[in-house]
Amino acid sequence: MSTQSSERKKPKRSKIRIEPHQISSEAREGNFNEVHQGYITLEEVMKEAERCIMCRKPKGQINCPAHCQIPDMMFNIREGDPLEAAKLAYEYYAFPRSLHRICPALCAQNCIIGKKGDPVNIFDVVRYIVDKFGRPASWYEIPAETGKKIAVIGSGPAGLTLAYYLRKRGHGVTIYEKLSIPGGMLAVGIPEYRLDNELLFQEIEEIKKTGVELVLNKEYGKEFNHSHLMGEMGFDAVVITHGAHKPKWMEIPGNEFEGNMHAVDYLREVGLGNPPKLGSKVAVIGGGDVAIDAVRVSRRYGSESFIVYRRSIEEMPATKSEIHETQIENIPIHFLTNPVEILSDENGRVKAIKLIKMELGEPDDSGRRRPVEIVGSEYIMEVDNVIQAISQEPETESMTEFNMTRWNTFEVNEENNMTNIEGVFAAGDDVTGPYLAITAIADAHKAVRGVHEYLTGEKIEPAPEFSKPKNV
Ligand SMILES: Cc1cc2nc3c(=O)[nH]c(=O)nc-3n(C[C@H](O)[C@H](O)[C@H](O)COP(=O)(O)OP(=O)(O)OC[C@H]3O[C@@H](n4cnc5c(N)ncnc54)[C@H](O)[C@@H]3O)c2cc1C
Numbered sequence: 001m002s003t004q005s006s007e008r009k010k011p012k013r014s015k016i017r018i019e020p021h022q023i024s025s026e027a028r029e030g031n032f033n034e035v036h037q038g039y040i041t042l043e044e045v046m047k048e049a050e051r052c053i054m055c056r057k058p059k060g061q062i063n064c065p066a067h068c069q070i071p072d073m074m075f076n077i078r079e080g081d082p083l084e085a086a087k088l089a090y091e092y093y094a095f096p097r098s099l100h101r102i103c104p105a106l107c108a109q110n111c112i113i114g115k116k117g118d119p120v121n122i123f124d125v126v127r128y129i130v131d132k133f134g135r136p137a138s139w140y141e142i143p144a145e146t147g148k149k150i151a152v153i154g155s156g157p158a159g160l161t162l163a164y165y166l167r168k169r170g171h172g173v174t175i176y177e178k179l180s181i182p183g184g185m186l187a188v189g190i191p192e193y194r195l196d197n198e199l200l201f202q203e204i205e206e207i208k209k210t211g212v213e214l215v216l217n218k219e220y221g222k223e224f225n226h227s228h229l230m231g232e233m234g235f236d237a238v239v240i241t242h243g244a245h246k247p248k249w250m251e252i253p254g255n256e257f258e259g260n261m262h263a264v265d266y267l268r269e270v271g272l273g274n275p276p277k278l279g280s281k282v283a284v285i286g287g288g289d290v291a292i293d294a295v296r297v298s299r300r301y302g303s304e305s306f307i308v309y310r311r312s313i314e315e316m317p318a319t320k321s322e323i324h325e326t327q328i329e330n331i332p333i334h335f336l337t338n339p340v341e342i343l344s345d346e347n348g349r350v351k352a353i354k355l356i357k358m359e360l361g362e363p364d365d366s367g368r369r370r371p372v373e374i375v376g377s378e379y380i381m382e383v384d385n386v387i388q389a390i391s392q393e394p395e396t397e398s399m400t401e402f403n404m405t406r407w408n409t410f411e412v413n414e415e416n417n418m419t420n421i422e423g424v425f426a427a428g429d430d431v432t433g434p435y436l437a438i439t440a441i442a443d444a445h446k447a448v449r450g451v452h453e454y455l456t457g458e459k460i461e462p463a464p465e466f467s468k469p470k471n472v
Contacts, residue, residue, distance in 0.1 A: 017118035018048045025328050030300055032192040035325070036101070038124040038131075042082065045128045049077035052120045053113055058466050060107035060122055065442035067463045068092045070107055070122055077125065086133035089126050092463070093441065094164035095203035098186055099157075100127035101195045103438050104319045135206060142210055143170040148455045151176060151235045153220040156184020157437040158241035158428025160204065161444035162451075163212045169452050169460075173212045174235075178219040181272065184243055185429075186437065188271030189264065189290070191297050197271070221398030226424045237451050239417075239425040240410065241444065244434040246395040250285065250388055254342025259350035263294040263389035270297055278303045279384020283353050285309075285339055286389035287316040292323070294387045295331055303385070306332040308339060310358050315368040336360070338371065340378060342386050352382045394430050402426075409433050416450025417443070425451055 021037040028035055039045045052074035060070045069088050076085040089096045100123060111119035148171045152159045155177040163173045181187050183200045208214055218224070220242065229235040247262030249255050261276065263284070269276050280303055284295040287309040298305040307326070309316060312335050316323055326333060334355070341354040357377035360369035393408045403411040403420040410419055410426035417425045427447035428440035449460040 013051050013053070014047065015117045017051065017121050018044045020121060020124045025330070028193065028300075028329060030302065032300060034101075034196055035193045039128045042128070042132070045082070045125050046078055046080075048121050048125050049074045051113065051118075052078070052122075055112050059110040059112050060120070061466045063110035064107045065436075065439050066092050066445065067465055068107070069467060072467075073126065073129075074120065074122070077129065082129045083133050085126075086129040087136045087138075089130050090135055090139050094161050094207055095157075095200065096126070096130040098183075098195055098200045098203050099437060099441070100124075100130060101199075102186065102190055104321075104436060106438065139206075140210055142167060145172070146170040146456065148172065148236045149174070149234060150451060150455075151229045151233070151238045153238065153240045154178075154184060154242040154428075155182035155204070155214060156241060156243050156428060156440065157186060158243075158430070158440040158444040158447075159184065159239075160207060161441045162239050162241060162427060162448055164207050164210065165445065165448040166451060167210045167212050169448075169456075171452075171455065175212065175214045176218045176220055176224075177214065177216050178242070179272070180217055182214055182216065188268040189293070191267070191270065191293050193296070193300070194293075225398075226421065230423060236455055237423045237425065239427060239447055239451060240399075240419075240430055241426070241428040241440075242394065242430060244392045244394045244429040246393050246408075247388070248391040248393060250339060250390055252339055252341055254344065254350075257342055257344040257348055257350045259384060260342050260386045260388070262392070263290045263387050264392050266294055266387055267297065275301060278305075280304055281381075281383045282306075282385045282387060283308050283339075283381065283383045284387045284389060287311065287318060288389065289318045289322055290392075291389035292318050292326055294389050295326065296329060298385075298387065299329065299331060305387075306334060308334045308337050308353075308355060310336065310338040310371040311368060312336055312360065315360075336371065338373070339386070343380070350384060350386055352380050353386055354378055354380050392434050407433050413450075416453065417447035418450060418454065423454065425454075
């Protein structure tokens, strides 16, 4: 259907969003079935898209790190052309179906109508259309081969984005992945009740159909490095996107005890199909999405797990919808509480955790109120395991030739993501620190432009921050 301005009608807009579908709390117990089901009918999707007011300066598009053309997509949908909208989504993303199951939707969080009511549920609208309408034929089209070869280290959101979009420029691309499965944190961090690995693997297969090669079980830094890749292996450029998988531990006594673990290690083993056996009571420490994933997963394996967080719900960094899910699943969160020590039995196994009550003081550098210990409020809780989810960082011990920041991320040229070593680039969590899939994707797009220009001298323009929607 045409999207010419003469044919456009002003739709009736509802102030209330069309609610997406979810499975009930009872149906979630003890299984990893997908919880959030999004929209089920095109009618729901069209009604929700009609709520978009097509602002001239669309805050949703501006605040999406990838600047996906949201108003145009909403417009195409409500005008009865969802296929065109799906084409737009596939232009921006190598794996949009997976992304639209886990993105915290900075677009909707910034949607202008959210100021006075429900923002447009852009996330579920786009999820529906990319699920239903699939990849257009043009998605697979590759121009003439350039003869250039690029090695991408890591197969997470950044690596997959780089691989697909560099291939779309006619370059040969090989991804080297350390683990036995691809997908990075989408596969070995995010649990399957949020993103089914089978769906992710299907999208990776689609990327491979364009000619991208994927080599699993191959660890950069141990078995080979950029000198081998650019020397005897004949690559013209290397991009490191190996993510942030190294645990950061709390500085408290008792970290060495058996049964104390880090959430990234725990969730990785779950993702690889070897879930660690936990006891009946599990304390998960932290207030971010990783803590919420760890607690919800361990509950599904039958433990009575709970979260310990040192601030209050207002300061919790986890996505609001994820905090809401813990409430639906009746998961206790001990707010304003902090661990001071992990205690063990005579065999060195975790048997309890010593906690202290906190109160909020003045705001710190992050703008959140600083938690302050309440003297004399310590108490002990018996637990079988402690799972720490306070943070993680890139593993860079074997990468001593690179300049690193004080956060242990790669220091790169801001324009093109090249590291201090000629021809070696970095992107994703390796550059931003642990963040989001969409920020890793946006950073990877920047690195694609950097690598392509380095190899060919040709400049690629970035996606515009926003464009005037087609209807105005
Ligand atoms: C538990 C958890 C939940 C999250 N939930 C969300 C969410 O809901 N929404 C969201 O947007 N973001 C979420 N994130 C963050 C998001 O997953 C990451 O920001 C994103 O995956 C980063 O992408 P990346 O490609 O930079 O790195 P990664 O996804 O970490 O991928 C790096 C890849 O490199 C591989 N690798 C590591 N070392 C080597 C090596 N030496 N050689 C070869 N390969 C190597 C790794 O195995 C991995 O496959 C979550 C993160 C975690 C940990």
